[in-house]
Amino acid sequence: MLLNLFVCLPLLFKYQEHFPWLNHQVILTALIVNGITTLGLVIFWGAIVTLQLLSKPVKADCLIVLGAGLRHGKVPPVLAARLQRAATCWKLNRNATIIVTGGILHGEKLSEARAMAKYLTTHGIPQDRIILEEQAMNTWDNLRNCQKLLQKRAESKQKIIVITSSFHIFRTYNYLRRLKLSWSIVPSKTPWKLQPLTVVRDYLGIIRDHYRSWLAILFVFLAIAELLER
Structure with a gap:
């Protein structure tokens, strides 16, 4: 343009x-x-x-938090917002399981999933309520790997929600539809100062x-x- x-x-x-x-x-x-x-x-x-603006915490049996990359081994603001939303949802059902998904990207020494799990435990989520999926390299892998993981664990009546950033909702929905998954999606807030870059990038991805x-x-x-x- x-x-x-x-x-x-x-x-x-x-x-x-x-x-x-x-x-x-x-x-x-x-x-x-x-x-x-x-x-x-x-x-x-x-x-x-x-x-x-309309998003609210949702009660679920399983929460899947999609990765968003790390910054020098630490959780950046966009990913932190996703994890904070997951923690808020988890408090509505403390028996829920949280799956954090993401492998080692861009030369990082720590996987996204492990960094995300560490962030959650420091914010009061018990370690035994967290499951790590450390192989995914992108959103498609995030969802497909979690699908395989939950085929062995999840019961048919369990409510599963995917937590990702507001700008990432539409691509996530498209991938869920292609995988024939009926999981719900809950958006986390994207910091206003980061919206121009993240929105344009995801729009180009769409x-x-x-x-x-x-x-x-x-x-x-x-x-x-x-x-x-x-």
């Missing part, structure tokens, strides 16, 4: 007398791409803020995961724009 706005479009407008038809098509495509992505980002961000749908929407808008110009 920034490349389109500040490089491609100014150059095309400047030299539009050369190959006018091609320039027109490129400019139109760039404008529509910027419009669709910007509108989608605004809607996405608005939905995240709404979910964050576009990547659904690029076929995004391209279909782009072609529809291009066709409509061409018809309106005639």
